Structures are given as C-alpha cells and as structure tokens.
Amino acid sequence: MLCNLCQNIQFKPYLDLAKEEKLYLLSYCDEWQRDEPNEYSEEEVLNNDLRLVGGPHQSFYFHHRNLESLQKSANNGCDFCIQIFFGLPQTPKVNHGSENSYDRVYLALQAPDFHTPDTEYLYVGDLDVRFGQESLGNLRLKDLNDFAKFVPKSQTMEYNSSTGSPTNLDLGASWLHDCANYHEHCCHQPQLESILPYRVLDLGFRETPQNIFLSVGEDRIGSYAALSYCWGKPGGQRDYLTKNENLELRQKVVDESTFPQTFTDAVVVCRHLGIRFLWIDSLCIVQDCESDWQTQSGRMGDIYSNASLTISAALGEDSHAGLFVERDPRKTYPYTLNIQYPQEDGVIRKGAFLMCHDWYIPEPAYLDKRGWTFQEKYLSPRTLCFSQRGISWTCASKTASEGLPMGLIPSNNKSDFDRYVKMDATRRFSAQIHVRQRFFWWYQTMEIYSHRIFTHESDRLIALAGLAAKFKTSGDEFLYGLWKSDLAYGLAWRITAQNEENATDASLTSPKPSWSWASRPGKLITYDENEREGRVMECNYSITSEYVNVNSLSVTFFELLCENPTPLATHLTPSSTPLPLKLRGLIQTIIPAESCLAYNSDDFRACRSFLKFQVAFPSKTRTCEQFLANAFYDEPVTKGDNLYCLPLMLLSSSERKDAKGNAREPYKGYSIDELASLQTFLLSIGGNTLPEMTWCAGPTSCRRMEESDNLSCLILKKVGAGVKFRRVGYLELYKGRLFDGVSPTTLEII
Numbered sequence: 001m002l003c004n005l006c007q008n009i010q011f012k013p014y015l016d017l018a019k020e021e022k023l024y025l026l027s028y029c030d031e032w033q034r035d036e037p038n039e040y041s042e043e044e045v046l047n048n049d050l051r052l053v054g055g056p057h058q059s060f061y062f063h064h065r066n067l068e069s070l071q072k073s074a075n076n077g078c079d080f081c082i083q084i085f086f087g088l089p090q091t092p093k094v095n096h097g098s099e100n101s102y103d104r105v106y107l108a109l110q111a112p113d114f115h116t117p118d119t120e121y122l123y124v125g126d127l128d129v130r131f132g133q134e135s136l137g138n139l140r141l142k143d144l145n146d147f148a149k150f151v152p153k154s155q156t157m158e159y160n161s162s163t164g165s166p167t168n169l170d171l172g173a174s175w176l177h178d179c180a181n182y183h184e185h186c187c188h189q190p191q192l193e194s195i196l197p198y199r200v201l202d203l204g205f206r207e208t209p210q211n212i213f214l215s216v217g218e219d220r221i222g223s224y225a226a227l228s229y230c231w232g233k234p235g236g237q238r239d240y241l242t243k244n245e246n247l248e249l250r251q252k253v254v255d256e257s258t259f260p261q262t263f264t265d266a267v268v269v270c271r272h273l274g275i276r277f278l279w280i281d282s283l284c285i286v287q288d289c290e291s292d293w294q295t296q297s298g299r300m301g302d303i304y305s306n307a308s309l310t311i312s313a314a315l316g317e318d319s320h321a322g323l324f325v326e327r328d329p330r331k332t333y334p335y336t337l338n339i340q341y342p343q344e345d346g347v348i349r350k351g352a353f354l355m356c357h358d359w360y361i362p363e364p365a366y367l368d369k370r371g372w373t374f375q376e377k378y379l380s381p382r383t384l385c386f387s388q389r390g391i392s393w394t395c396a397s398k399t400a401s402e403g404l405p406m407g408l409i410p411s412n413n414k415s416d417f418d419r420y421v422k423m424d425a426t427r428r429f430s431a432q433i434h435v436r437q438r439f440f441w442w443y444q445t446m447e448i449y450s451h452r453i454f455t456h457e458s459d460r461l462i463a464l465a466g467l468a469a470k471f472k473t474s475g476d477e478f479l480y481g482l483w484k485s486d487l488a489y490g491l492a493w494r495i496t497a498q499n500e501e502n503a504t505d506a507s508l509t510s511p512k513p514s515w516s517w518a519s520r521p522g523k524l525i526t527y528d529e530n531e532r533e534g535r536v537m538e539c540n541y542s543i544t545s546e547y548v549n550v551n552s553l554s555v556t557f558f559e560l561l562c563e564n565p566t567p568l569a570t571h572l573t574p575s576s577t578p579l580p581l582k583l584r585g586l587i588q589t590i591i592p593a594e595s596c597l598a599y600n601s602d603d604f605r606a607c608r609s610f611l612k613f614q615v616a617f618p619s620k621t622r623t624c625e626q627f628l629a630n631a632f633y634d635e636p637v638t639k640g641d642n643l644y645c646l647p648l649m650l651l652s653s654s655e656r657k658d659a660k661g662n663a664r665e666p667y668k669g670y671s672i673d674e675l676a677s678l679q680t681f682l683l684s685i686g687g688n689t690l691p692e693m694t695w696c697a698g699p700t701s702c703r704r705m706e707e708s709d710n711l712s713c714l715i716l717k718k719v720g721a722g723v724k725f726r727r728v729g730y731l732e733l734y735k736g737r738l739f740d741g742v743s744p745t746t747l748e749i750i
Helices: 019-026 042-047 067-075 079-085 117-122 166-182 244-250 261-273 290-298 300-306 372-379 413-421 435-449 462-471 484-490 659-664 672-684
Strands: 058-062 105-110 127-131 134-143 199-204 209-216 224-228 277-279 309-313 335-342 348-357 382-387 390-395 399-401 494-498 523-526 558-560 581-585 588-592 610-615 625-633 643-650 711-718 724-733 745-749
Touching: 019 042, 019 058, 067 079, 067 105, 079 335, 079 348, 166 261, 166 382, 166 390, 199 261, 209 244, 224 261, 224 300, 224 372, 261 277, 261 309, 290 300, 300 372, 300 462, 372 413, 372 435, 372 462, 413 435, 435 462, 435 484, 435 523, 484 558, 484 643, 494 625, 558 643, 581 643, 643 724
Parallel strands: 224 277, 224 309, 309 382, 724 745
Antiparallel strands: 058 105, 105 127, 127 134, 134 348, 199 209, 199 277, 335 348, 382 390, 390 399, 494 523, 558 581, 581 745, 588 610, 588 643, 610 625, 625 724, 643 711, 711 724
8 A cells, every 4th residue: 555645656856846846856955045145046046956955866756845744654655655754764763843834845866776786885875865954764676677576575575573483584595595595695605405413303204294302423414504503591491401400311302392482483493494403502512511512512513514504593682582573564575666857868667666675774683792602603604683673684695684685795794704714614714805805804894892791701712713723724723713824913902992781800810821911801902003993893894805915914013933822722721821922022111101001092182192101111222202102001100110112023114124125224334134144143142132223023134214114012011020911901112223132032821
C-alpha cells in the first residue's frame, strides 16, 4: 500500500522546481540568504543553476509537509512511509516536539548507478531523505530487473515477523549458496564440506532429523557451522556444559532440553540451511579437563577458519538471549517503488526500483566487545549474524543485510584479512600488498583488539593465537603480540585511555613483559600518531586506501641479540616470569622536569603530552641541556626520576634524504660509507662511536643525524643495579643529534 505522495514520485532538477521549493532549499544555503546582501540577485539564483543547492546530477522531490504527516501516513500503512519513518536510523533522533513548522520532508536523489560496484562502499545511498537541515538517512536504489530475486512476496511477509522465519532463513541460505559457488574471493574457501573438528554435534539430515549426539573422531569430512556467542557472567548455573561425567552419554544422545535458547536457535538455523554438524565450544570441549581445553582451544583458529559458516549471536549478553527477535519486516526489507528522474544527459527515466537500506555501521553488540569472539570474527570465512535489527552477512566478497540483500563489496579491516593478509595453503600472502601494509594491518587490528574485554585477562594472548598463526610468515616469530621481523615498529605502541569496562591495571605483576602492549590490561593502545577517534571500533578503513611509507624502517637504532627471545607465549600462567628482550642499542639518561600521570587522551589537557626533559650526559665535555618531547607514559612518573631513552627508529616524517643520498654526503673529507667501515672496525675492537655520528643497526653502522630529525623512542626505568630495564612509556623525540657519539650497549627489557 502507498499513500498519494508515494504513488507518483517524480524527481526534478533544481531549475524545474516550483519557486517556493527553490527558495526553501536556498534557505539552508550559507552562500545565499534572501534577506541579506548577496553576490547574486534572487532572480539570478531562481533562474540559473549556480550549484548553490545540491551536487551535479542531483534532483529533488518534496514529500510530506512535516514529520507529523509522515508518521500519520506510516501508521495508516503506507509501506514507503513506514520504511522512512520507522526504518531510517536518524528519524527517532529528530526532536519532533521542537520541529520548525517551516521544515519539510523532501527527497534528494543522486542519479542511480553513478558509482561502480567496487567503489560503491565509499559513498552513501543514492536517495537522501531529509527533514529541513537534518538527514534522516539514506536509501540505495537497485534496479528491479537486476535484483528481482530479492523482491519480498507479500504473502510471505505476513509470516516474516521473526528474524528466524523461513523467509529470513531462506535469505541466509541464498547468501551461503552464492558465496560458496560464485564469489570471486570466496570460492576457494571451505565449501559445504571440510575437515570436521574432533568433536561436533551431529544434528542429522534435514529431511530426517534425529536425536542430537556428540560425534567424535579425527580426519573426518563434513559440513559444519561454528557458533560465536557470549557465555555470560561467570558463576551462573550451566547444566548444558560437557564434562567428564556426561561425556560418554553425550556420544549417544545430548539432551536438548538443557540447551540455552541461543543453542536451540542455532540448531534451527543449521537444519534449515542443510548443515549437518554444529560446533559449540561449551559442548564440544570437556570443560573440566584442562588438557582437553588446552588441546582444543589451540585448534580454535582452524575450527573457525574451516567452518562452512559461523553463526554469530549478537543479541543479549549470554547464551540465553537466543538468535531470533520479533520485528516488523516492513521497516527493514526493501520496498519496490516506481519513480521517474532525470539522467545525467537530461533524459527522463521511468522505472521500478528496490528501495534498500543503506549499509551502516551499527552500534557494537555485546558480542563485539568480548575478547574471545574477536578472532572468531576474523577467522570465519562466512558469518551469518543475528542482531536486534535482523540478519546480516559478511564474507570476503560481500556485506549484506535484510535491508540491502544484494550487498556491497566490502573494503575494511576484515575483508583485508580475507583477501590480502592471511596466509594461504602455500604459506604465502597476497602479492597485491606490500609487507609494510600487511604489518600496518596487524597494528591497526591490535588497536581494535585492545578494546575487547575478558573475564580472565590472562586469556588475551591465548585468544589471539589462531589469528597470529594465520598471519605468521616463515621464519618470523610471534613475540607477545608483536613480530620479531618488525620489532622496531611493533614496540612503538602507546596508551590512549583506560577501557572502563575492562580489568584494572595489573601491569607490575603481569606475566607478560612490559615491552608488550599485552602487559597493560584494561588500556586502549594505538600505533596511529593521528589517533583518529572511532576508527578502532568501526573497522572501516582498508590498508589499500592508506598511505604506508614502505621505507619507514630504513634506519633503526637497536638490534636483537638472541636468536629466539621468546616462544609463542600464548599459554601463560599468572606465576610465569616475563621473558626479557635482549638488545644492543643506544641509551641516554633523561630526567622529567615535572611529575605526570599515565597518558589519557580522554583528558583534553593531555591530548599531546608535550613535556620538558633534561639530558644527563655522562661525559664531562657535554653539559646538561633541556629539550621538549611528546611523552606518552604507561604509568605515573615523578619529577626528577632517572629515566632512560632508547631510540627505536627514525620516523619517516623527518627523513628528508634517501639512504643513497645520505651515504654520499661527505664528512670531514670522508664519505659516510668510509666512516661506516671505520665505525664497524672501532666497535669490533672495543672502541667508541665516532663523535658527531650516531650508531645505527644494520649494514650502515653510523649516520650523520640532523638536529631536526624525529626519533621514535622507548622510555625505560632501571630494575635493580644491572642492565635490566622495564618500559614505562613511549617518546617522540625532536632532537635528532641527542645520541651523537653514544656507543651501543647491551641491555634487557623485562
């Protein structure tokens, strides 16, 4: 059913609008005000398209007079008005009580198909529904002839009030079928059969359902789904867990009446999709057997990677919330509408279009905040998510939802992992990205991961092991969340804020070394010097659209001394001793001129901790001097503390010369190459670093620095009287010659 205003929607370009409509649009234009002196007269702006209103190829249709009229039409059953008033995300946020009687609801249309499919994700939907200055949201127009299979049938919509309805689950089945058979980036992923986990729930065949039981064995082939969900708060009664006492019985039959609602709904989904086996951690891992938990949790990465489908339960905060909710499908499903609009060449086009909801980033569900579900999301090749708004789909080739069933080609942190980052069967990653872009992805992902919360903070690295295994290249080592082959950049993390939902800081007693971000439980970290607010939760940035300086690690100032400083270091007990990082590098004593708390970007006064330090030179020939630097403390420090500065690398923003240019620069009659050779010889016989030169790691053993060079450094504090230190912060130093003449020393960071 449609109201009169929705039955005959004719979009017009600006010049074809009525005078009062033009003046209404101009009333919100800052560049032209009717009652003020202007560059153009009223006659000029009414009779010429001066691009004061809208963009090129944009046309308009004036809809209801006000929101009250729109709501009345929706309540009377107009399907398109329902979609606008109840379905668009911004409509509920508009203050209806204070609306200006002058404000109107109108539609602004960008000519459909103006963007190619591979760039469509960069733009909002073609149709902007506006109320005065406010945008209520966007709709995407899809030609009915191209997407007829997504047209909802009126008779089925009557029985589609639940997100678990047959109509909705059929939509999920169509996504799964298309992905497994037609998607460019997904056809090589696990198909409807793959290697089964050691234990799975056998649900029987769709045509002949049977009693559920635990199927056990190695090297079996079948189609299985994995469930990603929240257990809930600890301490609650969980009669459904698999334990030693019921393991043997469950291999014959599992009592479904003990299942929480989420498990029961997951069985319904699998049977509808024709998936015989289901893996749920609390049922497929023996919960009171430590050795079984260790073994099976170590396989979790492969379990989610090899699943035909992951079912994501983004409702509620525990396993009793279920997957399905009741809702009005008219608010979310596309609606077919006949419209006419001017094309770019001015020709009027008439046609039937599906009015689809724009893809948007929803508020994070509780599931999206939990630590263990993080790698489940990334490792899953296909995810069917059940949330408050309906079902949605994610794979390497498509993100789709009830409101946008044909989907968009994604370009974000998750799709980057699927397409470019993860290792394939030959232990290679995509040649379409540079290795620096790949590490950039890891650091961006760790920023996101720091937002995740754990019941047991000791699980933070364990819950990352599967993702690390898919990222690891041959010869590299995973070092407490960092990578051996990119350690200089990996060490350059800094704290931005306290995660109020997470555990309290226990860094001084943490079994993880201070140089790892994992040693700071409850802290949000970043590697991004711009600290873009919101990026870490939205995951909406692709490494392919980021500029990454591939030469950013051309100059480093330390070298790793031991071949294997730490093991994989994921299964740690609270009593474990943090393993040290043994380095050869430059150390300079610095003294803070003022006391300071740990860095917190939430405090605007500490947005950039530009602080004063004093250098305590050991040499009598160099006097103490002061300098300013950006300091990001991991913990409070006191004025006058003896701290130590360890340079990591020359930041790319200050490197004005390439390596060859620097090598050719003469110094006191010697080239840099000749000085480097001399420097290497002096150090080999126990000599010092040449004056006015800075020692470097790598083939070029010294470098002539500029005073304005920018260094990335760690702030350290001594532990005892030896050469052991612990990290207490991160420093960006704008004093490039601070380490001139300083000889490298051996140290350990614990």
